[in-house]
Amino acid sequence: MLISNSIGIVADDLTGANDTALQFFMKGSNTEIILDINSLNENHLNVETWALCNETRNIDPEDAGRIVFEATRVLKEKFGIEYFYKKIDSTLRGNIPVEILAMLEATGYDAAIVAPAFVQEGRITIGGYQLLKGIPIERTDAARDPKAPIYDSYIPDILKKGLSENAQDLVASIELKTITKGAGPIALKLNELISAGKKLIVMDSVSTVDLEQIVLAMQKSSFNILPAGSAGLAHALGAVWLSEIKPPVQKQIPNLPKLILSGSATSLTALQMKKLEMDTDIQNTYFVPLHLDDILKGPDETLIERIVSNLVKDNIVAVHVCNLEEELSNDAEKNKLIDEGITKEDLAERITDYLAKLANLIKQKAQFILITIGGETSYRCSKAINCEYLQVVDSILPSIPLCMDSNAQLIVTKSGNLGTSSTLIDIVKYFEHHINE
Secondary structure: OOOOOOEEEEEOOHHHHHHHHHHHHOOOOOEEEEOOHHHOOOOOOOOOEEEEEOOOOOOOHHHHHHHHHHHHHHHHHHHOOOEEEEEOOOOOOOOHHHHHHHHHHHHOOOEEEEEOOEHHHOEEEEOOEEEEOOEEHHHOHHHHOOOOOOOOOEHHHHHHHOOOHHHHHHEEEEOHHHHOOOHHHHHHHHHHHHHOOOOEEEEOEOOHHHHHHHHHHHHHOOOOEEEEEOHHHHHHHHHHHOOOOOOOOOOOEEOOOEEEEEOOOOHHHHHHHHHHHHOOOOOOEEEEEOOHHHHHHOOOHHHHHHHHHHOOOOOEEEEEOOOHHHHOOOHHHHHHHHHHOOOHHHHHHHHHHHHHHHHHHHHOOOOOEEEEEOHHHHHHHHHHOOOOEEEEEEEEEOOEEEEEEOOOOEEEEEOOOOOOOOHHHHHHHHHHHOEEO
8 A cells, every 4th residue: 555645535425524534634634625526626736635525415326326436537537546535424324335336436446444433423333333322323313314314223234225136245344353353354354355256344443443453454455445434434544644744733713703504403413502502601692593484484684684783793693493393393383394295304405495595695794604513504505605615724623624615714514413512612612712813
């Protein structure tokens, strides 16, 4: 395995592209995230790590495979990328097997390791099962995703369900009893499985040491192996793929108000929002809970003016849907959706549409630092303010970057399922400590 500082990340949503790109940025790599492959060109100077957000998580699998193949081909042929990374969701949502196989075809690699563990976020793989803080993912908030629900926690079965019957034999796994023996035995097992024609090899991981040993095993293997994982595996790869580690320069941030747009309905996001509201050290926060009627009729001028009037100095305005699930437990609200013929998936789409329109309209009237919560919300809001690419400029938390878009707009993106109860508070306090007066 040759050491290179030319890295290509292919992701199915924006928050995943960002948290994975951050791992290489923290090793000193100049890193950019591209929101539209059609805007990818050679004018981006000195970029060492590219992350493509293809927004393929919730589309038809055949279309997802085609898009990923083309994105990988462009990175390989147009930009000479030597190292590829397939970002997958650590809760196993999306068209994972199809997209990995598309990347294998485009790169010519022999097989992929599938290592979605993100130990720092409490996500581990043991016996092939994916656990979130000790709970099988099928029993967590991720399972209730309206567009990509999870019905299983056993990764080999999840992969097989996304493949044709003839392709299911491509899946194999390496369990913890081999992983704990270190890189040598892992490499031997990888060679054995790949020689037998296996293409998607699930790797148990319960610690950062396990991920580091898996990376070393990739180096020892006699095959070209595509790493497919979350930000956890990317973190382990950074020290290997980037020969010179250059610590990022600490940034000074302009003192602007913050606009939080959250389309996430997870219980974790609701807890994070509540903790922010209750924090006595942060006094200048204004909360705008959206109701079902708001979503159905779209943003109105009164709400926009209310938000804009509060986006001054170092104020924080948080627009969210955290109360919506409780509201929808009411029969009258449920009947509204039934009468309109709106499914849960349709409602999720309307929420992201609403927030994207809101971002666009507010951007025309105010300057702010944008903080988005939820993968689709982050992508749609970024596109709504005409963002073509993001450059990582700092690390707010180990899996939350601060980015600057193509128009010098500062943006923070966060997955709805990521972090602790105090994550939103930590993000706000980051800006307090980095203000350029």
